[in-house]
Amino acid sequence: MKNNVRIGIVGLGRVFEHYLKLFKSKKIKNYQIVSLCDLDLKKGNNAKKILKTKYYTNYKDPNFYKEIDLVIILTISGTHYKICKFFLNKKINVLCEKPLTMTPEKSLELYKLAKKKNVMCGVAFQNRFNPSIELVKKSIDKGIFGKIVNVSVSLLWCRYQKYYNDNWHGRWKKDGGVLNQQLIHHLDIMRWIFGPIVRVSCTTTKRLNKLEAEDTASAIVEFSNGSLGNIEATTAARPIDLQASLSITGEKGTAVVGGIAMNQIKIWKFIKQKKNEEAKVKRLNSQKVPNGYGLSHITYLNKVFKLILKKKVTPPVDAFQAYLTSIFVHSLYRSSETSKWVKLNSGLRSKKLGFKN
Numbered sequence: 001m002k003n004n005v006r007i008g009i010v011g012l013g014r015v016f017e018h019y020l021k022l023f024k025s026k027k028i029k030n031y032q033i034v035s036l037c038d039l040d041l042k043k044g045n046n047a048k049k050i051l052k053t054k055y056y057t058n059y060k061d062p063n064f065y066k067e068i069d070l071v072i073i074l075t076i077s078g079t080h081y082k083i084c085k086f087f088l089n090k091k092i093n094v095l096c097e098k099p100l101t102m103t104p105e106k107s108l109e110l111y112k113l114a115k116k117k118n119v120m121c122g123v124a125f126q127n128r129f130n131p132s133i134e135l136v137k138k139s140i141d142k143g144i145f146g147k148i149v150n151v152s153v154s155l156l157w158c159r160y161q162k163y164y165n166d167n168w169h170g171r172w173k174k175d176g177g178v179l180n181q182q183l184i185h186h187l188d189i190m191r192w193i194f195g196p197i198v199r200v201s202c203t204t205t206k207r208l209n210k211l212e213a214e215d216t217a218s219a220i221v222e223f224s225n226g227s228l229g230n231i232e233a234t235t236a237a238r239p240i241d242l243q244a245s246l247s248i249t250g251e252k253g254t255a256v257v258g259g260i261a262m263n264q265i266k267i268w269k270f271i272k273q274k275k276n277e278e279a280k281v282k283r284l285n286s287q288k289v290p291n292g293y294g295l296s297h298i299t300y301l302n303k304v305f306k307l308i309l310k311k312k313v314t315p316p317v318d319a320f321q322a323y324l325t326s327i328f329v330h331s332l333y334r335s336s337e338t339s340k341w342v343k344l345n346s347g348l349r350s351k352k353l354g355f356k357n
């Protein structure tokens with residue numbers, strides 16, 4: 001068995017800077033970065049100097065991908081589909097940042113293509129691997145909350161106008177608003193842990209930022225087990241990222257996962273609970289994180305590299321999961337566009353997200 005996964009990275013912007021810090025931390029094992037790609041020469045030459053690797057401006061250049069086992073795609077959201085498809089067709093494993101694609105149908109297409117070519121198509125929903133979220137998932141699967149009453153997510157983050165003044169953030173074709181850009185992690189977790197979801201009612205608005213899509217959204221969610229969910233999300237919180245939290249109310253107990261990246265257990269109270277159990281759970285399942293990215297890309301990347309070295313092609317989060325989460329996102333947008341409840345199995349999609357310039 002080879003020791004290292006040979007990686008090519010496409011997109012050397014902000015999230016790449018985050019990856020770079022994590023690579024430097026030495027907590028990620030069994031990889032070798034062999035080639036880099038970005039349209040921006042300054043970013044490319046800078047990264048090439050730091051990593052002492054080859055740099056290309058065009059990902060279609062065979063020299064970029066001829067020696068790699070895995071391509072990591074960190075470009076702007078609206079480009080993911082095209083780039084993923086190119087590498088899957090070349091039978092190269094793919095790990096792509098969220099959102100995998102701008103519409104559910106394109107994620108489904110990538111899922112089927114990866115199956116056909118027998119390669120990996122993974123999506124970076126890294127928050128699923130936060131210790132706090134892993135605990136919630138395990139606890140829900142074991143039924144320790146009893147009957148679920150309500151599940152809420154609240155994302156109150158601060159993005160100033162400068163963030164939207166590039167050529168893609170907040171644009172319908174390339175990004176979307178707070179729902180598809182920032183909140184998508186929380187929507188993925190809400191659906192994955194507590195779903196299936198039957199229907200949603202959502203309203204969006206622009207409060208402080210100028211962008212095509214929304215900076216603020218509120219929604220009600222109805223789950224198939226009869227429980228309800230609430231969503232509040234904004235990038236117009238000032239002057240700091242206040243929280244990204246998940247609250248669960250059940251017949252046997254209540255929990256709140258908070259922090260700026262759902263990284264801390266804030267409340268863990270059950271009717272039947274040992275003395276000091278809450279304190280212990282908080283201590284063992286909370287993390288300090290530097291920013292809203294959290295730290296779970298470390299866990300995620302280590303898992304992906306291990307799988308590739310074992311020649312396994314099912315990633316920790318696959319394109320089918322991205323498809324289901326994208327249906328949830330589109331249903332919220334469609335509800336906001338029509339001022340009506342939208343059923344997730346209706347096939348209704350946003351008329352704007354991924355389409356309108």
Ligand SMILES: NC(=O)c1ccc[n+]([C@@H]2O[C@H](COP(=O)([O-])OP(=O)(O)OC[C@H]3O[C@@H](n4cnc5c(N)ncnc54)[C@H](O)[C@@H]3O)[C@@H](O)[C@H]2O)c1
Nearest residue numbers: 011012013014015016038039040074075076077097098293
């Ligand atoms: N998982 C997370 O928590 C998380 C956090 C932030 C961003 N993201 C995602 O990461 C992606 C990138 O975000 P960012 O903030 O780094 O954006 P960014 O604008 O800072 O960087 C994107 C880079 O991609 C390059 N690029 C665009 N098209 C290209 C192409 N065809 N070929 C080569 N390079 C190309 C750009 O030149 C730019 O350097 C987005 O999809 C975003 O949603 C994920």
